[in-house]
Amino acid sequence: MxxxxxxHQDCNTPNSAGAQxxxxxxxxxxxxxxTTFAPPxxxxxxxxxxxxxxxxxxxxxxxxxxxxxxxAIILSPxxxxxxxxxxxxxxxxxxxxxxxxxxxxxxxxxxxESGQNFVGFVVALSESIRGRxxxxxxxxxxxxxxxxxxxxxxxxxxxxxxxAQQAARYGNxxxxxxxxxxxxxxxxxxxxxxxxxxQPATVELVPYFSDSFGNSSRIDYGxxxxxxFAAWLYCLARLGVIREEDYPxxxxxxxxxxxxxxxxxxxVYCLEPAGSHGVWxxxxxxxxxxxxxxxxxxxxxxxxxxxxxxxxxxxxxSNEYLYLAxxxxxxxxxxxxxxxxxxMLDDISGVPNWKKVNSGLLKMxxxxxxxxxxxxxxxxxxxxxKWE
Numbered sequence: 001m002x003x004x005x006x007x008h009q010d011c012n013t014p015n016s017a018g019a020q021x022x023x024x025x026x027x028x029x030x031x032x033x034x035t036t037f038a039p040p041x042x043x044x045x046x047x048x049x050x051x052x053x054x055x056x057x058x059x060x061x062x063x064x065x066x067x068x069x070x071x072a073i074i075l076s077p078x079x080x081x082x083x084x085x086x087x088x089x090x091x092x093x094x095x096x097x098x099x100x101x102x103x104x105x106x107x108x109x110x111x112x113e114s115g116q117n118f119v120g121f122v123v124a125l126s127e128s129i130r131g132r133x134x135x136x137x138x139x140x141x142x143x144x145x146x147x148x149x150x151x152x153x154x155x156x157x158x159x160x161x162x163x164a165q166q167a168a169r170y171g172n173x174x175x176x177x178x179x180x181x182x183x184x185x186x187x188x189x190x191x192x193x194x195x196x197x198x199q200p201a202t203v204e205l206v207p208y209f210s211d212s213f214g215n216s217s218r219i220d221y222g223x224x225x226x227x228x229f230a231a232w233l234y235c236l237a238r239l240g241v242i243r244e245e246d247y248p249x250x251x252x253x254x255x256x257x258x259x260x261x262x263x264x265x266x267x268v269y270c271l272e273p274a275g276s277h278g279v280w281x282x283x284x285x286x287x288x289x290x291x292x293x294x295x296x297x298x299x300x301x302x303x304x305x306x307x308x309x310x311x312x313x314x315x316x317x318s319n320e321y322l323y324l325a326x327x328x329x330x331x332x333x334x335x336x337x338x339x340x341x342x343x344m345l346d347d348i349s350g351v352p353n354w355k356k357v358n359s360g361l362l363k364m365x366x367x368x369x370x371x372x373x374x375x376x377x378x379x380x381x382x383x384x385x386k387w388e
Contacts, residue, residue, distance in 0.1 A: 082120025084237040096382035112388040128247035138248040146193040171219035175269035179216035208232035222274030224375040293323025294358040
């Protein structure tokens with residue numbers, strides 16, 4: 001987000017003796033000091049007669065969760081794992097397009113076979129890592145190794161494209177250069193692991209992949225982009241390029257590398273959280289690592305949900321458990337009391353066991369991400385994820 005560019009007096013320096021003070025008509029939004037410019041007119045965007053915009057900047061007021069919505073999530077059934085149906089030739093690959101515009105479209109998606117299969121894929125990934133550490137040995141196909149290598153290449157590009165010198169605190173414009181290279185290289189990256197007969201699928205795969213790392217116009221990233229990465233993996237499963245025996249490696253090798261890349265992008269290029277709920281959201285950027293991470297910790301002998309408040313546990317085990325790594329990253333980038341900047345995660349730490357945490361997060365992901373029009377309006381549909 002662009003910083004304010006109005007003139008204001010130094011907050012700590014009084015006027016020189018005899019200097020004439022300029023007329024003041026407002027106060028600086030950063031420091032509270034007087035400003036020579038009039039305050040901007042009140043936008044009607046949040047008035048009663050106009051609905052809120054689909055994208056709210058990071059500094060918009062945080063909205064507390066709706067108790068009725070929370071109750072609906074609690075009463076909803078826990079999503080179940082499903083086998084991904086592998087597509088068979090003749091293929092009819094197509095450029096995927098947006099379809100969702102209203103709550104009715106969301107209900108249509110959730111009732112469709114594609115919608116249920118996608119949720120079931122996420123649950124299956126969660127179950128595949130249950131009780132396993134990141135470093136535990138697992139089956140690693142050549143495809144998985146190639147995908148990991150691709151993510152390492154994208155990480156290396158960050159070193160080659162340093163952040164630009166600019167006044168704005170958020171949204172470093174060098175990210176657009178990084179993202180442009182990603183888009184231009186998308187097809188060649190897919191060719192690294194796709195068999196020849198499936199290379200025409202790039203027309204469908206590249207848009208999901210390109211949207212997995214944030215938006216270059218707004219220079220932001222959120223759970224919708226993360227969901228695109230899961231959708232890209234789902235499409236690879238639909239093509240039979242990855243199989244169920246690859247699922248543990250998808251989480252512990254591919255997704256872990258993806259998270260490392262995204263956190264570096266967030267820090268280096270100061271990506272804004274897309275559509276952040278402020279303190280009332282689970283996390284500014286991610287959701288899936290908390291689902292996968294809570295599954296890892298199910299039935300752990302020593303670590304309980306309340307263990308996130310133990311610094312020694314975070315320091316020693318964050319490299320093995322995605323949930324703890326997520327908490328550690330939040331504590332690294334946010335200051336102050338954890339209960340104040342992350343009240344939802346603090347509340348979850350009071351849940352008695354990880355199985356309840358995992359099932360609750362799966363229900364919450366479905367309700368707060370996959371069933372939200374502002375997020376899913378950007379989701380794409382083609383032949384692999386069909387609009388039914």
